[in-house]
Amino acid sequence: MNIGYTLIGELIAFVVFVIFCMKFVWPPIIGAIETRQKEIADGLAAKDRAAKDLELAQEAATAQLKEAKVKAASIIDAAKKHEAKIVEEAAGKAQVEKERILASGHAEIETERNRAKEELRAQVALLAVAGAEKILERSIDAAAHSDILDKLVAEL
Amino acid sequence: MSSTAAASETLTSQEYIKHHLTNFSTGEGFQAIHWDTLGWSVFLGLVFITIFYSVAKKATSGVPSKLQCAVELVVGFVDDSVKSTFHGSNPVIAPLALTIFVWVLLMNAMDWVPVDLLPWLISMVSGHEMSHIYMKAVPTTDPNMTFALAIGVFILTIYYSIKVKGVGGFIKELTTQPFGHWSLYPVNFILEMVTLLARPLSLALRLFGNLYAGELIFLLIATIGLFQLPVHFLWAAFHLLIIPLQAFIFMMLTIVYLSLAHEDH
Numbered sequence: 001m002n003i004g005y006t007l008i009g010e011l012i013a014f015v016v017f018v019i020f021c022m023k024f025v026w027p028p029i030i031g032a033i034e035t036r037q038k039e040i041a042d043g044l045a046a047k048d049r050a051a052k053d054l055e056l057a058q059e060a061a062t063a064q065l066k067e068a069k070v071k072a073a074s075i076i077d078a079a080k081k082h083e084a085k086i087v088e089e090a091a092g093k094a095q096v097e098k099e100r101i102l103a104s105g106h107a108e109i110e111t112e113r114n115r116a117k118e119e120l121r122a123q124v125a126l127l128a129v130a131g132a133e134k135i136l137e138r139s140i141d142a143a144a145h146s147d148i149l150d151k152l153v154a155e156l
Numbered sequence: 157m158s159s160t161a162a163a164s165e166t167l168t169s170q171e172y173i174k175h176h177l178t179n180f181s182t183g184e185g186f187q188a189i190h191w192d193t194l195g196w197s198v199f200l201g202l203v204f205i206t207i208f209y210s211v212a213k214k215a216t217s218g219v220p221s222k223l224q225c226a227v228e229l230v231v232g233f234v235d236d237s238v239k240s241t242f243h244g245s246n247p248v249i250a251p252l253a254l255t256i257f258v259w260v261l262l263m264n265a266m267d268w269v270p271v272d273l274l275p276w277l278i279s280m281v282s283g284h285e286m287s288h289i290y291m292k293a294v295p296t297t298d299p300n301m302t303f304a305l306a307i308g309v310f311i312l313t314i315y316y317s318i319k320v321k322g323v324g325g326f327i328k329e330l331t332t333q334p335f336g337h338w339s340l341y342p343v344n345f346i347l348e349m350v351t352l353l354a355r356p357l358s359l360a361l362r363l364f365g366n367l368y369a370g371e372l373i374f375l376l377i378a379t380i381g382l383f384q385l386p387v388h389f390l391w392a393a394f395h396l397l398i399i400p401l402q403a404f405i406f407m408m409l410t411i412v413y414l415s416l417a418h419e420d421h
Binding site: 002003004005006007008009010011013014015017018020021022024025026027028029030031032033035036039 | 181183184185186187188189190193194197198201204205208209211212213215216217218220224227228231232235247248250251252254255259295298299300301303304305307308
């Protein structure tokens, strides 16, 4: 085993390899590794944040949905009450109208009947006078006997 | 593998093992150059650099390619190891640890190449007898390799110790502990120097010893005839543990030594 030039040669080779590795091999590779590690860490953090955001959004959505349901129920309730009120009012109005129409109808009928009675009375008086004229076969002074005729008419 | 036994009938087991543990070298003594160690280590270093650089050029923080995923797995593992031990900021330690881990891993992995495969291929191509071909393909079984790595780390340790603590601080660290009295400073210095020098020594010898022993056992197994096949498999499976573990230990100790250099007492 001859220690000597071989050792020196290997020492030179060693130094050259180490310097080459130090300048051209190590920095880009470790740089790539560390950059990727950072990117992965950032990505994972972003994922956690996104998951939390999603949870919050879901909670908010649920709360809003619940609120909307409550609101809708109250609106429906109010509408029902309103409807009942309208129906009640309409029924009341209709009743009043009916009574008014009935009353006016009754009044009309009454006047009509009174008028007819009046006419009838007048004609009966004329008939009675005509009849009496025929019976008496003489002209009766309408004016002289009008008091009797009036009495007769009043009796009808 | 078993075919070698026939090809090299003239060799005894001892010669066979010795032959396989000899580097392909030129020159003698200090001037010897182990071409197989140099060639394979530089080739494997280039494999590491090429793959990682091709990913680094196209590195994206978006959806990564499958190759980028694999490379990021290794880089992330090294980065975690560095950050768990070293808490300062230093642009050198992490790339250094990555280079050491992957390079040593690849060099150790050469242990899985069957011990006679490369010599056999070379003899097929070149036409030489296998007994004339020397090819020790695992660079980390050569102390030149492991000491080169350990010395590189050691130099960085000294450099950062002085840079962080100053020359005075570093000398103070070497002399004023563990014993507080001034008369014991020389003793402290001897103890601290042993500690200091034991680090690169143990770093280099641990890797070398483990891989050399592993290779030796592979060679021993290769000499036992037909039964070597299941035994080889078991030993190779055991190296699934040894090979990455030794690479990891080397990287981890490098990080520990360099973070100790940054600590101010």
